[in-house]
Amino acid sequence: MVVTLYHFPPSGPSRGALLAARAVGVEVDINIIDLFNSKKHLEEPFIKINPQHTVPTLTDGDFTIWDSHVIGPYLSKTYGKNDDLYPNDPKEKAVVDRLLNFDCGTLYPRIRQICFPVLFLGEIEVYDEHKVALDEALGFLDVFLDGNNFVAGEKLTVADCCLVASVSSIVAVGWDIEPYANVKNWVARCALSIPDYANSNQEGAEQYGKAVKRKLAAGQI
Missing domain, CATH: 3.40.30.10 (Glutaredoxin)
Structure with missing residues (x-):
């Protein structure tokens, strides 16, 4: 099939x-x-x-x-060849599910709140309250990564795949993740750990970033 x-x-x-x-x-x-x-x-x-x-x-x-x-x-x-990417153990699975829900319920909506109006509604500004909300979400992610190589622990999971796609999108727009050292190091780790990362993610993230930046007023991010 x-x-x-x-x-x-x-x-x-x-x-x-x-x-x-x-x-x-x-x-x-x-x-x-x-x-x-x-x-x-x-x-x-x-x-x-x-x-x-x-x-x-x-x-x-x-x-x-x-x-x-x-x-x-x-x-x-x-x-999958094993259950590393999405565990069978109920507790380990719950952690991955929580992180998947963090992406779809918190992190990505805050990115979309900034970028969708610029891309599709003619906005040329980013509101301060939306910046604060996104930085809060990145701060949460930084805490989740404290002491871990990946978001759910020491192994790459499908939660990393979703979350790094989101974070790389806003980085390509010009968002500064320097204050979030754990996040910055994790993005680099994902890029080395996920096969074909550059073609499968980075190229598209850069397309997204260019599309948003073209429509933003100068210096908005």
Whole structure:
């Protein structure tokens, strides 16, 4: 069966799913959905696959799933060589699930709160309260990483894949993560640990950063 990932490289969540696939080692056929320059995600063929018309979307034979925070665990459980990326132990799994939820419920929404209005609503400023909120989330992540090589401990998990895709997006926009030494070192560690990191994540993050910076007023970040 062919595993297909409907993917938009500038999208942090989409890159999180692709990084998970790379970490698992499963071959995926990548189908690009260009959210900047086309309406392919709103066309009937894609809506039949995903009525919510979001990326990333994964098809595995006749099974379809979307949202990077479930795609990574699914790929790990279905194709992983062991349970390192998404543990079976209930307590270890709960830690990874908590971190996946931290990304989708806290960190990424605060990044989106800053960047979505710039990309799609014509905003050219970033509000101070949104900056404070994002710095708070990065501060939480820095604490989570204290004494750990990866977010859930000493082993790379699918939570790292999602979170590093988010953090690399805002770094590419120009956000200063120097105050968060644990986060900065962890990003570098992920880049060395996840196969094909540069092509699967960094290139798309830089596309995202350039798109946001083009529309921002000078010196806004």
